[in-house]
Amino acid sequence: MEKKENGVDGKKSGRVVDGPTNPMVTPLLNDLYQFTMAYAYWKAGKQSERSVFDLYFRKNPFGGEYTIFAGLEECIKFLANFKLTDEEIDFVRDSLPGCEEAFCDYLRGLDCSDIEVHAISEGSVVFPKVPLLRIEGPVAVVHLLETPFLNLINYASLVATNAARHRFVAGKSKLLLEFGARRAQGPDGAISASKYCYLGGFDATSNVAAGKLFGIPLRGTHSHAFVSSFMSLDEIVDKKLRSSDGKSSCEDFVSLVQTSLTKIQNSSSSSGIFSETNKSELAAFTSYALAFPSAFLALVDTYDVMKSGIPNFCAVALALHELGYKAVGIRLDSGDLAYLSTEARKLFCAIERELKLQDFGKMIITASNDLNEETVDALNKQGHEVDAFGIGTNLVTCYAQAALGCVFKLVEINNQPRIK
Template structure:
């Protein structure tokens, strides 16, 4: 991995040294040679799109555009690449082909795409690539690699954000479960883009300026056995600087709280756990958060935490809260909140009632929905495995299809309608209703005039003749914007923070019934009357005519 470079002006630099032209499928080179051998390198148009939304949902967050443009900006074959291809391609491949590859760049390629972070739907182009056939074809797998996981991950994160609500903090804890180091970095980046608030991944924090969060693990607690292991008992008062015995204060508070609030014997609480937290609090008096389920949340962890937290309070500090990593999260979080509230009231410490409660026990989207239904007191979810591995659906399935070559439309037919491509270079517009929400995405031939605000537009299903409707849009938004042209970025790329904000704004423009977890309403993607006729004319021209015998 190399350090990430900010993209500014008209150049781009990839943060990942592995993303280069050889990161592709072998058959694309055999195709490229056959194209070259036949003298076929006309201008072609490819479109990337999805056939189905992930996670049984009805929306997809488009992500990975910045890395695609990094790749395009650096598209060239090195001497070592050429040497490897000479060894790998079939014997008899003409030497002039390798000279041709050595001179390839993306200077004649143009790319149009929606802004990164946009909500997209099946059949809507995520990216339109236009340029010399061989270059555009060689880019296929790499572009799909950069978009598929990124969009899947950002969509997964957005679904967690919707399930949790806007007032719950979401932290990505998935590095150790991710598919390798690159998967871990990508997961952190696109989880943040999709709506998470921070990550445990320190390198991702450095590269992408994502807030990093973390406390301690069970090993820190179990490394302490008894109170005799507390070597430095003193902590200076936050305001006066006068040293006090944090160990003695914590022991005194444990006895007091066990009798007055928690009603559990202080003798049953782990001394090793208390020792661990006294030392941790001494190290981080303004950031004390404790993992309370190492032994027993009710009988040990909660009592020991509150004891140290109140000792810190005496010295002018405020604890942050607790993390629960196992057990009945709704039940335990509510117990913690009741205890915090009781201590706040009894000892007149109002802020104690609002201590943070973090839950991190194999959380997934369904867990959050269930906890919301049960009622809980959790402020923050730490999500790992299910988020970064996208366990509900491990791949997005975006495809990259040629739709036009040298001005001639291309169509791929299939008995399975979703796999039939829509021919020709197209534009796409999002039409909005009077309530500000998106109504329909309309695909048109690139030669058509865009739809107008306030004028009736006929929107047709691309393959089912009876499905059609008129729409009078109150707002029309073109989705495809120029990104790359004549060997340079068209405009500077937005920061990760701006893309994250665009995800939130884009989701707000879609009705809630399209975003709900259970039985979401399908969003309509339609074609213009002209494109509908164009598709079906080509279909009839290319479909073989059967013969009855």
């Protein structure tokens, strides 16, 4: 176990520790009974008695065999910056019937300089009934850490474990993308989910704020709304696109895309299945490629995946190739993901062979749409060509289990063992 000591303003450690990521994590993020007990301890003259508490859980989540420990960094940040403001103390006094002013003076002097925390390393695999943290210090102060510590560890460990389980099912070679911000339980749920899914084995997030806060790689393309917002290729005003090496320019990229679509429709690779594609979709893809020629990844299921989305994507990808760019790939957000990914890969490989386009068949296929570990496992058993999974709701809400159930128990007081 690692031993961590943090004094107020970092005096003991020789450095200042940043505060918690969420500014709402203050000493008032507590259950009322922590303050009533602190007051009762103080009244009895017991507030400084040396106590030891263990934080642990009783059962692995999701019916599994392990848990990933997470949330320690935020606990240390909270500990290092623990200090009640005058405004907070006034609120506590008003919330405790008959609270004496001398207790408020006691609260003003509180910090965590006498607290010791022994902890398992964050990100470790842990098991039931083994202490994740052991907290030692004055009993009244340690009680004031209970609810914040449980709050910071319970969800963090639960969602990190959920992420690790998805990683195990998907395998090491697949990209896992966390797409859960819009379905998370509020802003803090979204930020925490992104952080701890990354810790649990995900590769990137769609959450821009989490990317800024934690340096997590960002991934994202466009929505169905972007595709359906276009009506025709005539809406594209600026049609010019410079080549990837900057040495030349295509004055009419739209015409190049149309030429590429005709080439694909007439190729033997299409087997005659591509006839008239949706031109509003083609306009959307073309516009997006003009904006992001080096990072073109298209959502291809707004209309018909195989008859419109895939050929329209290939036309734009082929036009980009003419200018030295390589399209990234596609995203599938509905339908039979195993079948569609397999058929898309076959077509990409066929076009690569016929038109001699290096690595065209290796473009990334991303799948999304309410995925969870069971659906990923089913896809693996069925066989698919998906390279990346975008997972949101079931991941960040931990739909299969609402809480981990960590507890905070007194195990020693004044060198005397205690157990409930």
